[in-house]
Amino acid sequence: MRRIYFDYAASTPIDPEVLKEINSNLRDNFGNSGSLHYFGQKAMATVDKSREIIAKSINADFREIVFTGSATEANNLALRGALKAKNQNLKIKNKNNNLKLKNVLNFKPRIIVSNIEHESILETARDLEKEGAEIIYLPVDKNGVVDLKKLEKALNERTVLVSIICANNETGVIQPIAKISEIIRNFREKRHSNPYTLNPIPYFHTDAVQAFQFLDCNIKNLGVDLMTLSAHKIYGPKGIGALYARTLHSTPYILYPIITGGGQEFGLRSGTENTVAITGFAKAIELANENRQKEKKRIFLLSQYFFKEIKKIIPSAQLNAERAERLPNILNIAFPGYDAESLLIKFDLNGIAVSRGSACMARSSQSSYVLKEMGLSENQQRSSLRFSFGRFTTKEEMSSALKIIKKILK
Numbered sequence: 001m002r003r004i005y006f007d008y009a010a011s012t013p014i015d016p017e018v019l020k021e022i023n024s025n026l027r028d029n030f031g032n033s034g035s036l037h038y039f040g041q042k043a044m045a046t047v048d049k050s051r052e053i054i055a056k057s058i059n060a061d062f063r064e065i066v067f068t069g070s071a072t073e074a075n076n077l078a079l080r081g082a083l084k085a086k087n088q089n090l091k092i093k094n095k096n097n098n099l100k101l102k103n104v105l106n107f108k109p110r111i112i113v114s115n116i117e118h119e120s121i122l123e124t125a126r127d128l129e130k131e132g133a134e135i136i137y138l139p140v141d142k143n144g145v146v147d148l149k150k151l152e153k154a155l156n157e158r159t160v161l162v163s164i165i166c167a168n169n170e171t172g173v174i175q176p177i178a179k180i181s182e183i184i185r186n187f188r189e190k191r192h193s194n195p196y197t198l199n200p201i202p203y204f205h206t207d208a209v210q211a212f213q214f215l216d217c218n219i220k221n222l223g224v225d226l227m228t229l230s231a232h233k234i235y236g237p238k239g240i241g242a243l244y245a246r247t248l249h250s251t252p253y254i255l256y257p258i259i260t261g262g263g264q265e266f267g268l269r270s271g272t273e274n275t276v277a278i279t280g281f282a283k284a285i286e287l288a289n290e291n292r293q294k295e296k297k298r299i300f301l302l303s304q305y306f307f308k309e310i311k312k313i314i315p316s317a318q319l320n321a322e323r324a325e326r327l328p329n330i331l332n333i334a335f336p337g338y339d340a341e342s343l344l345i346k347f348d349l350n351g352i353a354v355s356r357g358s359a360c361m362a363r364s365s366q367s368s369y370v371l372k373e374m375g376l377s378e379n380q381q382r383s384s385l386r387f388s389f390g391r392f393t394t395k396e397e398m399s400s401a402l403k404i405i406k407k408i409l410k
């Protein structure tokens with residue numbers, strides 16, 4: 001049976017050029033990047049070259065890219081690390097200013113996230129809540145866009161971090177990151193200096209895992225302090241992510257490590273660097289940069305064609321978040337009267353791979369919290385499927401899939 005893959009938002013196949021890069025490094029570049037001899041230096045040079053490529057592609061400095069074991073880990077580092085840094089900075093301030101000690105100890109940190117973040121942000125936020133942080137969950141409107149008025153109201157002196165996803169993994173809805181950054185910047189400037197910490201908080205983090213392929217993720221244009229990237233969503237290997245972490249002149253980093261040990265990654269993420277995966281990641285980034293505009297247009301046209309054909313088969317089919325600005329590769333479609341889970345199984349039995357939403361929730365019987373937060377009814381949530389396309393999707397493949405889908409739906 002021919003297999004058709006429409007789940008690129010869950011993971012992407014390795015690009016042949018990335019594979020070539022990985023294979024040659026897997027064989028020849030085995031040294032520990034921390035070692036002083038030839039083999040170690042060779043590994044370190046490869047890691048550094050990859051770091052430079054990734055930094056350049058988002059307009060960051062070389063030292064601002066921290067490799068992690070996944071985007072999940074990068075998101076954890078952003079949230080937990082920023083909170084830890086705040087505590088460390090407080091300690092410095094305590095030493096110099098004992099009078100503030102009482103005040104400082106009463107400082108309950110606030111983190112602001114949206115209700116439609118990826119689980120790696122939401123679950124981390126919930127965990128930090130248990131540890132005493134105050135978490136504000138921002139609602140989204142019916143188009144899946146974060147409420148900026150509520151964000152403005154939620155910012156206070158105690159806010160350490162705001163984390164808003166750049167483009168959602170279930171709906172593809174793009175958030176107004178530059179506008180959010182402006183709101184945060186204005187808040188910071190109005191307050192001038194924070195009485196509690198040495199660094200100008202709140203910081204702004206965005207999870208750009210899904211967005212990077214199609215959007216300009218220049219950190220200066222977006223105005224973010226922290227940004228998460230992942231290789232396996234852009235035709236690179238699994239098990240490698242990166243966090244962009246802005247450096248400040250007064251203190252080197254706005255984060256403290258959550259994984260300690262040998263001090264790799266400028267002390268922010270210990271553990272021997274995964275040289276092979278890192279080189280694959282850098283190659284994937286280069287390819288994404290080369291093809292971004294062309295691919296965006298091609299996939300947009302393919303997606304439009306696909307949905308038009310779906311409407312011909314099931315006229316009541318609804319594109320969720322239709323009015324929002326969205327990534328071109330994700331179509332989250334409600335099929336009224338159908339149960340998405342049984343559709344998914346039928347599609348798979350006929351060779352078509354799609355999903356109900358995030359891969360992390362695939363084994364759960366719960367329907368999508370993202371669609372729920374957008375105000376979709378239980379029935380709409382339960383009848384929605386995510387189709388996501390990518391570099392190897394062709395019109396011919398779509399036509400074949402549509403024939404099969406027509407048979408199943410009718």
Ligand code: PLP
Pocket residue numbers: 009010070071072073118120165167168169207209210230231232239240241359360
């Ligand atoms: N953030 C978003 C938006 C994602 O879509 C994913 C992957 O599903 C992740 C984070 C987690 O990525 P990783 O699998 O590299 O941990």
